[in-house]
Amino acid sequence: MLVNINDFKARYNWPSLKYWFGTDADGNSLFDAIWAGARTSISIGVIASLITEVIGVIIGSIWGVSKKIDRIMLEIYNVIANVPSLLIIIVLSYSFGNGFWNLIFAMTCTSWIGTAYFMRVQVMIMREREYNVASKTLGTPMNRIIFRNILPYLTSVIVTDVSMALPSFISYEVFLSFLGVGLSQNVPSLGRLISQYSPYMTTYPYLFWLPVLVLALITISLYIIGQRLADASDPRTHM
Amino acid sequence: MLILESSFPRRETSNITVQEELKQAEVYEVNTVVSVDNITENDFAVVSLDNKENEKIDTPKYSYWGSVAKKFLFSKITIFMLALMTFILLMSFIQPLFSGYSLSSVG
Structure with missing residues (x-):
């Protein structure tokens, strides 16, 4: 809330006990702004990577075992993968208009196909293993081969993919908000804070560096936890 | 002997x-x-x-997710990062409820 907008003493306060992260040109507390922004950024990252991974893993596993679908999907993949994903996201968010869900739609609209292709390759590697050939010969239905024989072996691969998708979606959001694309004007986000305060990098450096620091802490902790979880979920490390 | x-x-x-x-x-x-x-x-x-x-086969009991948790929590860096992430998540989802920060409300 801009309760301090007419209070000149509340402007550009350096971090203190009253304003932990200082205040900006309008007397806004940066502490409040950062956490409100982090909430938006984290929500976008989590929702977008959840959608991408669920669609990508399901379609990728079917794509990997079926040769008929493979022929069609490979052509679709070739078309979509050759257009830069950032371009697709920017064009889509321009055409659908700014907004939280529009941005998530723009992000997930085509990015699932990358995950699906990755899963296709992984599934194809597992598909030709002896135990799967034997299982197929014995008449196991395709669904069971995918969900019981193959996917449990790919847990650590999927976790690795999630751990890379989460920080990358957060970075996408920050980058787009920095450009002024994506979120609507009344939604706070870390990217918006960073772009809004970047002119103060030399005069009031705390306004720029504190949002950057929080963003870095979020992405680094998510990435490291994801990588460790991926390592831990690989049964070969359980010796 | x-x-x-x-x-x-x-x-x-x-x-x-x-x-x-x-x-x-x-x-x-x-x-x-x-x-x-x-x-x-x-x-x-x-x-x-x-x-x-x-x-009887004398092998220790093995549970997949149990082993995952054991392996995951083995490293101190992971525990530190987990604590940091939990702190950031809690702050960013609880603090805005109290601060009522909004870009659209003026005064």
Whole structure:
């Protein structure tokens, strides 16, 4: 809330006990702004990577075992993968208009196909293993081969993919908000804070560096936890 | 010198095993050191084969997600990062409820 907008003493306060992260040109507390922004950024990252991974893993596993679908999907993949994903996201968010869900739609609209292709390759590697050939010969239905024989072996691969998708979606959001694309004007986000305060990098450096620091802490902790979880979920490390 | 000890695994289920163990404990205290000269034939017990016991496989219990958790929480960096992430998540989802920060409201 801009309760301090007419209070000149509340402007550009350096971090203190009253304003932990200082205040900006309008007397806004940066502490409040950062956490409100982090909430938006984290929500976008989590929702977008959840959608991408669920669609990508399901379609990728079917794509990997079926040769008929493979022929069609490979052509679709070739078309979509050759257009830069950032371009697709920017064009889509321009055409659908700014907004939280529009941005998530723009992000997930085509990015699932990358995950699906990755899963296709992984599934194809597992598909030709002896135990799967034997299982197929014995008449196991395709669904069971995918969900019981193959996917449990790919847990650590999927976790690795999630751990890379989460920080990358957060970075996408920050980058787009920095450009002024994506979120609507009344939604706070870390990217918006960073772009809004970047002119103060030399005069009031705390306004720029504190949002950057929080963003870095979020992405680094998510990435490291994801990588460790991926390592831990690989049964070969359980010796 | 010879060390006689009850080295075979204790299994409560088998009667024969328990009896043999008791007999051995009668003659000598378990884990005592006995010189070779003092050993007679009576000190030994015939160990019979128990087919049912042989069928048991002695492997520690394995649970997949249990092992994942053990491996995951092994590293101190991971625990630190987990704490940091939990802190950031809690702050960013609880703090805005109290601060009521909004870009659209003015004054």
